[in-house]
Amino acid sequence: MVESKGTTASGGLFSAMHFLERYWVPLRERWLSVADLRFHILLLGLGTLLVLIVPQGRDVVATLADSWSPDNASAGWLAFWERTRPWWWFLVAVTALGLQSWLWARLLIHVRYRNVPTWRRDKVLVLLPRILGVVPFAAAAVALWKVKQGAYLFPQGLTLALLGVCAYLFYWKRYAIIAALSTWSTARQLFSHELPFWQLTRAELTVLVLSLATSLTSLFWISFDPVTLPGLIGSAALAFLGFALVIPPVSVLIAMTTQQRFPVLTALCLVAFMVSGAVDNHDIRTLKAPAPPRASLKDAFDRWVAQAPRDPADPTIVPMVFVSAAGGASRAGIWTSATLQHLDREKPDFNRSVFAISAVSGGALGAVDYVASITADHGDDPRARAEFGSRYASSDFLAPAIGGFFYTDLAQRFVPLAVFGDRSWSIERGFEVSWDRECAKAGGLARCEGLMSGRFLDLWSGTTQAWRPNLLLVGTVEEDGRRIVTSNLALLEQGPGNWSHPLLPNSYDFFDISEKAIRTSTAVMNSARFTWISPAGSLRFRGAVVGHVIDGGYFESSGADTSVDLMTAITPLAQDLCDTKKICVRPIFLTLINDEITDAVGDVSYDPCQPLASGLSVNGGLAPTERTRPIAKPRSRANDLIAPLVGLFSTQDSRAEVTLARLARQNAFPLPAGCGGASRRAGSARPVPEIRLVPCRMPADRAMAMSWVLSAPTRKRVQDQLNALHLRSGTLAATTRCRLGQQLEMARLAAALGIPKTSPEAVVADSVHP
Structure with missing residues (x-):
């Protein structure tokens, strides 16, 4: 009987070790191989949750869909542009976020594996940046299709889905596409890592400079006028552009510290935490004049x-x-x-x-x-x-x-x-x-x-x-x-x-x-x-x-x-x-x-x-x-935490x-009358x-x-x-x-x-x- 117990225990331990060896260890190694992309994954995951699950995000997407609604109908091309402008800016913003996600994920993969000639044989390393690059299109399309009511919802979602397909084809066949428009050497000059400057390609360097210039210009503009630019492009486009403009500088910081394995994101969070403790820009706005007397x-x-x-x-x-x-x-x-x-x-x-x-x-x-x-x-x-x-x-x-x-x-x-x-x-x-x-x-x-x-x-x-x-x-x-x-x-x-x-x-x-x-x-x-x-x-x-x-x-x-x-x-x-x-x-x-x-x-x-x-x-x-018993569904999953x-x-x-x-x-x-007494x-x-x-x-x-x-x-x-x-x-x-x-x-x-x-x-x- 004792021997049987020992055999069972040994068998259970062996099964657990076999499971870890077969599944967990490879999964962990795979995650470590793409860990430099955790910021992209986290950012895109957060954006996807906002537009698919959070009611406020869904309503912002619904507002975009409703820009085509007959309730907003008005005559003339100028009026048509005025009411649909947020939609067109949203297409630009989704495209920009998709491009940034793919381009900088590809940079981080190259920086880590540039000395490993065989890395391109790893399908995950090749495909993951492309997949990240189409996530914004997919999330936006699904969010539109989930809107219950609205005008032209299917065509709008289909437009985003087709843009995502075109984006994926570009990520995959970029050399051939650019070569067809110009020459093969031009394509290689744009997307091959030939510049010593942070191991960036010319395309990456161009996008980085444009992104930083756009971020600084937007920051300067919004710091003086927080209404005009956001009102011009709309809530949804502004959020997607904000995500897109954050990716390049953070990606460059991660790329610069890959060899030293410096925790860039943790360091940035610590800096923000320390600055927040020392600087308070959340004062309630007051005027210089004292409050006038009020009525009793x-x-x-x-x-x-x-x-x-x-x-x-x-x-x-x-x-x-x-x-x-x-x-x-x-x-x-x-x-x-x-x-x-x-x-x-x-x-x-x-x-x-x-x-x-x-x-x-x-x-x-x-x-x-x-x-x-x-x-x-x-x-x-x-x-x-x-x-x-x-x-x-x-x-x-x-x-x-x-x-x-x-x-x-x-x-x-x-x-x-x-x-x-x-x-x-x-x-x-x-x-x-x-x-x-x-x-x-x-x-x-x-x-x-x-x-x-x-x-x-x-x-x-x-x-x-x-x-x-x-x-x-x-x-x-x-x-x-x-x-x-x-x-x-x-x-x-x-x-x-x-x-x-x-x-x-x-x-x-x-x-x-x-x-x-x-x-x-x-x-x-x-x-x-x-x-x-x-x-x-x-x-x-x-x-x-x-x-x-x-x-x-x-x-x-x-x-x-x-x-x-x-x-x-x-x-x-x-x-x-x-x-x-x-x-x-x-x-x-x-x-x-x-x-x-x-x-x-x-x-x-x-x-x-x-x-x-x-x-x-x-x-x-x-x-x-007034209820006599709860009607909400009781929570059990992770209830100790939430x-x-x-x-x-x-x-x-x-x-x-x-x-x-x-x-x-x-x-x-x-x-x-007739209910037991009128009084x-x-x-x-x-x-x-x-x-x-x-x-x-x-x-x-x-x-x-x-x-x-x-x-x-x-x-x-x-x-x-x-x-x-x-x-x-x-x-x-x-x-x-x-x-x-x-x-x-x-x-x-x-x-x-x-x-x-x-x-x-x-x-x-x-x-x-x-």
């Missing part, structure tokens, strides 16, 4: 009451709307701006009912867009404001961020002095330039240009009498996780002597810390520091860094927490007004969530007698029912859902209307990505949904459950605002039980 909460409340519309049925009631704008980059920006502008069209004095907008991340862009358009327009034309705001929120803000990442921010990591603006500065300049560009097109707005580049608090100044809602733009402090709010309201309450405390629990007032005026674009960025796209902003108090501001979504993703806390702070003022002047406030929470609900055509009815348990939603609207990170990001949405669930439980929704209500005895508007998506539709650029069909889908929603509609005409929920939410908002003949009960009775 009481003064703002009194001014709002003086102009706010009353409930037509009861003039002693003043509907007070608190808007919460959730985060989500450009998709949140356009959903927030377009929805508020649409409500202004439906009810021209709607903005006068809105006391404040609490916004997070991309929602901050939409909120500022909305308020700034009122300032620019003097509040006279909701339709003109809506068209302007939609165009602005649809701008490409991602291209300046990519330009900042690949050029100024990347270069700064190796320069021991803070000489370059960071990518947050690039995005802010994108906010400013795009705003002024749309102003130039608008023409009819009285005071438009310079609002994004001007002082944030100037949005509430000027001669216009139109009411502009207060803004609370929520960011997060990295070091302690508390929110930091940039607002036109003073958010500290003064007590006796020098004592003061925040009006919102455990929050910081940005202006109280910075004590400096800031641009409007910077106020947006204080909330919208989208993860990795924007760096953490260094927050200074009288010269010293006291923290770093990151995206507001880390604190909570919807803005609802801040709206609820603001209402809590106002409650004593509202109670005093009700007691003394018999004017009572009716708080209304309007939450704009940009995460789409996947919809389907089918049974659109629900049980009005069971609104809190409805399969459609809570209260017949779009608030999801659980903390996944859990961290999941809590962002969970915190918002808890607040929204509390609001839903307080909501009032009178039950129709019964779903919700608490002291209801607070909470309305939730969410975009709908059919299963075949392409999802809106959380990116700083959105495609034209996506923008059109948002606007088409809003155009179908009306505050004064009498009956419901929805054919899908999500669209029904949208219409019910609009009916509930109309009832809360006191618009006659739009009670939810009447709408439900007419539509569900005709």
Whole structure:
């Protein structure tokens, strides 16, 4: 028995050794033979993942595809070139990345094996550079084919695939191709390693010089103007060109140190790490002027009451709307701006009912867009404001961020002095330039240009009498996780002597810390520091860094927490007004969530007698029912490693859902007759209307990505949904459950605002039980 065990153990050990000898050792030797190409493999692998898997990368590719969309159709060759220009630049960028990948991989193979005459017999060494050279074409083609909707997707993907085939043929038959165009000797002079200069060929030396010249020119240009060049060639082309321009200098460094086996990449990372610790170019931009005085909460409340519309049925009631704008980059920006502008069209004095907008991340862009358009327009034309705001929120803000990442921010990591603006500065300049560009097109707005580049608090100044809602733009402090709010309201309450405390629990007032005026674009960025796209902003108090501001979504993703806390702070003022002047406030929470609900055509009815348990939603609207068990698929693979990170990001949405669930439980929704008594209500005895508007998506539709650029069909889908929603509609005409929920939410908002003949009960009775 013992002998048998020993034999089995020996057999198992022998099998393991045999496996290692047969598979692992050759595999390791093969990897070591091409280890100099690890940078190319890593870079191309990262690029492939970005365009194939990451939603933001997929949406950038979708934007390229949509440049040919009928939604972008315009007459004339000049207009055609203007809308398709990013596509042509993308072809150039993919070709450049493919050429650079092949050429410099071939150089590194030659440098290592130039003294081994037989290396060309190794098919892997010969074929691998060619394969790397066609990876960009293949990744781009597959990314286009994976786009669910778009015009001419197959021809565009086929074009890239055919370019990849042509590129491979060139890499393979380059001598013959060039010889056919000139002479064989010319081909050998271009691609044979005859120059002693770093063992480069003439072609490699030419490409290196051109690449370095292009990189330096681009760096110089973007360091002064981070918008024009990125806007000219587009986000996707800029990213691929950035990858292409990084390859030559890194490849030359690897080639120069091959014999010494110096760890070039590790050394570069160490240099960047040390410089980053000594140089900080991520300061939050401030102006030299001190922050001007801001209105107290009481003064703002009194001014709002003086102009706010009353409930037509009861003039002693003043509907007070608190808007919460959730985060989500450009998709949140356009959903927030377009929805508020649409409500202004439906009810021209709607903005006068809105006391404040609490916004997070991309929602901050939409909120500022909305308020700034009122300032620019003097509040006279909701339709003109809506068209302007939609165009602005649809701008490409991602291209300046990519330009900042690949050029100024990347270069700064190796320069021991803070000489370059960071990518947050690039995005802010994108906010400013795009705003002024749309102003130039608008023409009819009285005071438009310079609002994004001007002082944030100037949005509430000027001669216009139109009411502009207060803004609370929520960011997060990295070091302690508390929110930091940039607002036109003073958010500290003064007590006796020098004592003061925040009006919102455990929050910081940005202006109280910075004590400096800031641009409007910077106020947006204080909330919208989208993860990795924007760096953490260094927050200074009288010269010293006291923290770093990151995206507001880390604190909570919807803005609802801040709206609820603001209402809590106002409650004593509202109670005093009700007691003394018999004017009572009716708080209304309007939450704009940009995460789409996947919809389907089918049974659109629900049980009005069971609104809190409805399969459609809570209260017949779009608030999801509270779950009794998790619905997400549990993770098991590498969960020990990724659980903390996944859990961290999941809590962002969970915190918002808890607040929204509390609001839903307080909501009032009178039950129709026949449900056990007309006096019964779903919700608490002291209801607070909470309305939730969410975009709908059919299963075949392409999802809106959380990116700083959105495609034209996506923008059109948002606007088409809003155009179908009306505050004064009498009956419901929805054919899908999500669209029904949208219409019910609009009916509930109309009832809360006191618009006659739009009670939810009447709408439900007419539509569900005709």
